[in-house]
Amino acid sequence: MSRPDMIKDYQGLAGWSDVGAPVVKSGQLIETNAGWRTLRPVINAEKCVFCLQCYLLCPDGTLVKDSGKLEVDYDYCKGCGICARECGFGAITMEPEED
Amino acid sequence: MSNMTILNARNITNEELFFGHKACAGCGGSLAVRLAMKVIGRRSYVVVPANCMSAVGFMYPAMSFGVSGLCCPFASTAAVLSGITQAARQLGEEDYYVVGFAGDGGTADIGLQALSGAVDRNDRIIYICYDNEAYMNTGVQESGLSPYGTKTTTSPEGAKKHGANPIKKNMFEIVAAHNIGYAATASVGYPQDYINKVARAKAHPGASYIHVMAPCPTGWGAETDVTTQLAREAVDCGLWYLAEYENGEFRLNKNPKEFKPVKDYLTGQGRFRRMREQDFKIVEEQRDAMWAKIRKNWQTA
Numbered sequence: 001m002s003r004p005d006m007i008k009d010y011q012g013l014a015g016w017s018d019v020g021a022p023v024v025k026s027g028q029l030i031e032t033n034a035g036w037r038t039l040r041p042v043i044n045a046e047k048c049v050f051c052l053q054c055y056l057l058c059p060d061g062t063l064v065k066d067s068g069k070l071e072v073d074y075d076y077c078k079g080c081g082i083c084a085r086e087c088g089f090g091a092i093t094m095e096p097e098e099d
Numbered sequence: 100m101s102n103m104t105i106l107n108a109r110n111i112t113n114e115e116l117f118f119g120h121k122a123c124a125g126c127g128g129s130l131a132v133r134l135a136m137k138v139i140g141r142r143s144y145v146v147v148p149a150n151c152m153s154a155v156g157f158m159y160p161a162m163s164f165g166v167s168g169l170c171c172p173f174a175s176t177a178a179v180l181s182g183i184t185q186a187a188r189q190l191g192e193e194d195y196y197v198v199g200f201a202g203d204g205g206t207a208d209i210g211l212q213a214l215s216g217a218v219d220r221n222d223r224i225i226y227i228c229y230d231n232e233a234y235m236n237t238g239v240q241e242s243g244l245s246p247y248g249t250k251t252t253t254s255p256e257g258a259k260k261h262g263a264n265p266i267k268k269n270m271f272e273i274v275a276a277h278n279i280g281y282a283a284t285a286s287v288g289y290p291q292d293y294i295n296k297v298a299r300a301k302a303h304p305g306a307s308y309i310h311v312m313a314p315c316p317t318g319w320g321a322e323t324d325v326t327t328q329l330a331r332e333a334v335d336c337g338l339w340y341l342a343e344y345e346n347g348e349f350r351l352n353k354n355p356k357e358f359k360p361v362k363d364y365l366t367g368q369g370r371f372r373r374m375r376e377q378d379f380k381i382v383e384e385q386r387d388a389m390w391a392k393i394r395k396n397w398q399t400a
Contacts, residue, residue, distance in 0.1 A: 002112075002113035002114045002115060003114070003115040003118050003119075004115075004118055004119065004165060006119070010160070012160070013160070022159050024159065024160045024161070024162045025162065026162055026164055026165050026166055026167060026168070027116075027118070027162060027163075027164070027165040028160065028161055028162045029118075029119040029161050029162075029163070030160060030161050031161070032119075033119065033121070036124060037124075051108075052108030052109060053108070055108055056108045056111075056134070056290040056291070056294075057130065057287075057290060057327045058130075059122065059124075059125060059126045059127070059129045059130035059133065059326070060118070060119075060120070060122075060129070060133075061115040061117070061118050061133050064113075065113060066113050076118070076119055078124035078125075079124060080124035080125035080316075080323040080324055080326070081125070081322075081323060081324030082125055082323070082324050082326055082327055084324065085324040085325065085327075085328060086327060086328070
């Protein structure tokens, strides 16, 4: 995996004796950031030439290139819009989140 | 440089080692950290002093760094980096990197003496200063790297005076004056240039320093989607420069023939909203003086 998995229903610590100090495992995530978003980036696969400018410039690393095709990780995208602004081919549009 | 593969978006790893953090949407600092971590990789220790990245990356019980990391006192970033380097060496570790991410205040004001000491000892550390030109984490206060006219809570706008007064401290040359092995300036608006500078810092056997311009949409009063564009404009209008210092020589990586107007860059941001024509003139004069010096003394591209 190229990015950490979220721990679903994190139970918290059994007690302070478990840790002794506020220490956690690297890359431990317990919630998503999807709720921050008011606009969502949508990739038009026909216009995308896979130049990966958006991939480099995403502050959250939510553009995924693992499969050889560009995808958005909507669990962690905050909808800042940098990808859409920087895309030289107009392949990414920001669309309002529904509900 | 010739024997190193040039990194680009295609050959950089898919692995995200700074992921799921709680930075504001469009944060330039988190982009700088994310890209640097991709280059430095898993075999590393991260040190973050009091700044946004420690607030958004270490949200107990979440931990956004995919490597070992710790938060250290504000003034001690470089000292802690030195300590970790020594400790890892004593444990017989090889092939590890120690990297610190401090903000502009944590580098140029509060952490300056620790950085100076670590560079003087030439410990094998990578020190990355992400410069958003004020103390953003505590709610935008003026720092030593705030440029002329910046509106912050400690340099407010008013009838007689508005914004920060001094010129930006020249942190890059301060570090270079220590005769450091490798130092560079970069910008998140030029990500490829930045990641390759991080790769060079990684390969350097002694202390290395990178000063990366990372706009903050919250503190700069800009939309979240213009972060990288602002970073690029700052370079294009001559208010920031891409340069390296190695073997006692300064080298300019990008020498713009013509500068874009500073007015377009400044008026795009809420923090310079009170600036008038005479202020733009002062900024331009400062810029021209700086570039005259650079072009006279540095190797240019």
